[in-house]
Amino acid sequence: xxxxxxxxxxxxxxxxxxxxxxxxxxxxxxxxKRGEVVGLVGESGGGKSVIGFSxxxxxxxxxxxxxxxxxxxxxxxxxxxxxxxxxxxxxxxxMVFQDPMTSxxxxxxxxxxxxxxxxxxxxxxxxxxxxxxxxxxxxxGISEAESRLDAYPHQFxxxxxxxxxxxxxxxxxxxxxxxxxxxxxxxxxxxSQILKLMRRQISERGAAMILVTHDLAxxxxxxxxxxxxYCGKVVExxxxxxxxxxxxxxxxxxLLDSIPRITDRQHxxxxxxxxxxxxxxxxxxxxxxxxxxxxxxxxxEQAPKLAPxxxxxxxxxxxxxxxxxx
Amino acid sequence: MLGYTIKRLLQMTLVLFVVSVIVFxxxxxxxxxxxxxxxxxxTEAEIEQARRLLGLDRSLFSQYWIFLTxxxxxxxxxxxxxxxxxxxxxxxxxxxxxxxxxxxxxLATLVAVPLGVYAGANPNRPAxxxxxAGSLLGISLPGFWVGMMLIFFFSVRHQFLPSSGRGExxxxxxxxxxxxxxxxxxxxxxxxxxxxxxxxxxxxxxxRAGMMEVMRQDYIRFARAKGASRRHIxxxxxxxxxxxxxxxxFGLQLGDLxxxxxxxxxxxxxxxxxxxxxxxxxxxDRPVIVVYLMLTAFIFVAINFIVDIVYTLIDPRITVK
Numbered sequence: 023x024x025x026x027x028x029x030x031x032x033x034x035x036x037x038x039x040x041x042x043x044x045x046x047x048x049x050x051x052x053x054x055k056r057g058e059v060v061g062l063v064g065e066s067g068g069g070k071s072v073i074g075f076s077x078x079x080x081x082x083x084x085x086x087x088x089x090x091x092x093x094x095x096x097x098x099x100x101x102x103x104x105x106x107x108x109x110x111x112x113x114x115x116x117m118v119f120q121d122p123m124t125s126x127x128x129x130x131x132x133x134x135x136x137x138x139x140x141x142x143x144x145x146x147x148x149x150x151x152x153x154x155x156x157x158x159x160x161x162x163g164i165s166e167a168e169s170r171l172d173a174y175p176h177q178f179x180x181x182x183x184x185x186x187x188x189x190x191x192x193x194x195x196x197x198x199x200x201x202x203x204x205x206x207x208x209x210x211x212x213x214s215q216i217l218k219l220m221r222r223q224i225s226e227r228g229a230a231m232i233l234v235t236h237d238l239a240x241x242x243x244x245x246x247x248x249x250x251x252y253c254g255k256v257v258e259x260x261x262x263x264x265x266x267x268x269x270x271x272x273x274x275x276x277l278l279d280s281i282p283r284i285t286d287r288q289h290x291x292x293x294x295x296x297x298x299x300x301x302x303x304x305x306x307x308x309x310x311x312x313x314x315x316x317x318x319x320x321x322x323e324q325a326p327k328l329a330p331x332x333x334x335x336x337x338x339x340x341x342x343x344x345x346x347x348x
Numbered sequence: 349m350l351g352y353t354i355k356r357l358l359q360m361t362l363v364l365f366v367v368s369v370i371v372f373x374x375x376x377x378x379x380x381x382x383x384x385x386x387x388x389x390x391t392e393a394e395i396e397q398a399r400r401l402l403g404l405d406r407s408l409f410s411q412y413w414i415f416l417t418x419x420x421x422x423x424x425x426x427x428x429x430x431x432x433x434x435x436x437x438x439x440x441x442x443x444x445x446x447x448x449x450x451x452x453x454x455l456a457t458l459v460a461v462p463l464g465v466y467a468g469a470n471p472n473r474p475a476x477x478x479x480x481a482g483s484l485l486g487i488s489l490p491g492f493w494v495g496m497m498l499i500f501f502f503s504v505r506h507q508f509l510p511s512s513g514r515g516e517x518x519x520x521x522x523x524x525x526x527x528x529x530x531x532x533x534x535x536x537x538x539x540x541x542x543x544x545x546x547x548x549x550x551x552x553x554x555x556r557a558g559m560m561e562v563m564r565q566d567y568i569r570f571a572r573a574k575g576a577s578r579r580h581i582x583x584x585x586x587x588x589x590x591x592x593x594x595x596x597x598f599g600l601q602l603g604d605l606x607x608x609x610x611x612x613x614x615x616x617x618x619x620x621x622x623x624x625x626x627x628x629x630x631x632x633d634r635p636v637i638v639v640y641l642m643l644t645a646f647i648f649v650a651i652n653f654i655v656d657i658v659y660t661l662i663d664p665r666i667t668v669k
Binding site: 128 | 585
């Protein structure tokens with residue numbers, strides 16, 4: 023059996039807006055192996071979520087997938103018809119959205135929304151589907167699951183709703199879960215519960231996960247490998263422990279430095295100077311150069327290509343950090 | 349629920365009372381009804397006698413008091429012209445109006461909702477733009493003109509459909525109905541289409557606006573990510589969330605059509621209540637007008653009550669108190 027479950031090559035998703043062409047995803051490549059958790063990291067507007075939606079081909083006009091391949095289990099999703107995709111969506115690849123308050127339909131019961139997933143992707147009869155829904159709710163830590171099936175989303179708290187959303191995503195036995203900032207909208211206390219829950223449920227089922235987040239701390243806990251995005255491009259990717267311990271790209275270094283540490287009260291928290299540039303007005307050269315402490319004249323001339331730096335680590339930088347520096 | 353119903357019933361009583369007072373006052377400004385019922389060559393004494401007979405010699409307040417006390421005993425007054433109970437006159441004609449309105453609003457809804465869903469879900473397609481342009485036409489063309497054009501085309505030019513009357517009717521549960529005979533249908537179709545047009549356009553536009561809003565929501569995207577079919581996303585997930593304003597407008601339009609189908613009924617000589625209202629206004633037949641407008645108010649209040657209940661069926665977050 024092939025190790026690679028999902029292989030994204032040269033993905034370009036662009037938005038043709040009135041303000042100009044937004045290259046939200048501009049030549050992104052990475053892969054996900056079976057049972058693996060890959061973290062997609064970057065600041066807001068870095069194109070992380072767009073990648074998730076591109077995989078399921080849920081990009082609406084003015085957005086368009088311009089180029090690239092999304093090979094899932096040997097088949098290119100870009101070439102599939104809408105009907106073929108419907109079997110993949112929810113069945114093979116499921117998604118967990120950022121905001122649990124809005125991702126459930128307010129006019130249907132929890133049970134009905136769970137049942138919909140099973141109706142679409144399994145041949146189970148009604149009692150079997152119901153039993154599976156109840157077991158799944160229990161698995162995600164919802165007590166009195168049977169009576170909760172008849173409840174409506176507004177009767178649940180945010181954390182509970184996200185548990186339901188996760189339950190729906192896991193329900194049909196998908197082999198890949200795309201989690202788009204699954205805990206960002208939740209209380210800090212609930213965040214770690216939900217993350218642990220996802221990690222456990224996913225590994226129990228042998229599924230893989232793409233975890234989209236801006237939070238490197240979350241990634242370091244959850245992910246086997248990390249892909250760091252900046253302005254629609256991959257700037258660094260590698261095994262989590264390598265990236266966290268010795269990043270090669272100055273942007274990753276900056277992200278790591280801006281995580282507050284409870285043990286270090288002496289120093290001011292460092293931050294990356296400046297803001298993400300207007301993605302419509304990127305010139306030639308490296309997009310990060312204006313915020314980069316290592317920028318040289320070359321960086322304004324030529325965009326760096328993603329290349330192996332050391333161990334498992336690839337980075338797109340003319341002057342990557344040495345292991346000893348990082 | 350019971351408390352809510354009682355509250356609404358009290359409200360309704362108040363509304364009906366206010367309507368009756370306003371109509372009574374208004375009618376007293378429109379001239380002396382006695383001249384509408386007596387022959388032109390009547391003597392002064394005959395006029396006085398007619399006035400006494402109709403109770404018009406009493407003060408307005410005393411007239412209203414008699415009306416109110418009779419009303420509470422179930423007597424809604426008699427038509428000056430027909431010398432029959434006013435309520436009977438109206439109820440006799442109500443089935444004709446109701447059946448025409450029901451055909452019209454069913455037609456309007458069946459066409460408007462799917463088109464509105466389509467236009468709202470695909471706002472940029474040429475077909476959607478066409479639908480929206482057509483709906484503007486439906487709103488802005490006056491009913492009397494559309495009615496006459498339909499008569500001209502289908503009745504005069506092609507003699508395909510009749511232009512007036514109810515056609516053959518059948519007695520059903522004590523009601524005379526046209527929709528149970530083929531001839532009745534051929535009579536009802538033109539007035540119903542005339543009546544439906546504006547309502548169709550309004551419901552279509554409301555449905556589209558609601559769908560455009562709903563289709564942007566996360567739960568629609570989540571439903572797509574589940575692999576639900578386009579059709580189920582539009583009509584299952586989308587439409588139900590867009591339905592509250594549609595039901596509101598539907599209720600208002602339904603009341604409006606029942607109460608004021610006057611123009612259409614006049615054009616097609618449809619013997620409904622709208623025609624009765626116009627005739628009664630011409631004749632100064634105050635009892636009929638008062639009862640008619642009170643019945644109209646009652647219908648509006650009743651429809652709104654039902655609409656409120658329907659809200660709770662559509663959206664579990666809404667409860668009636």
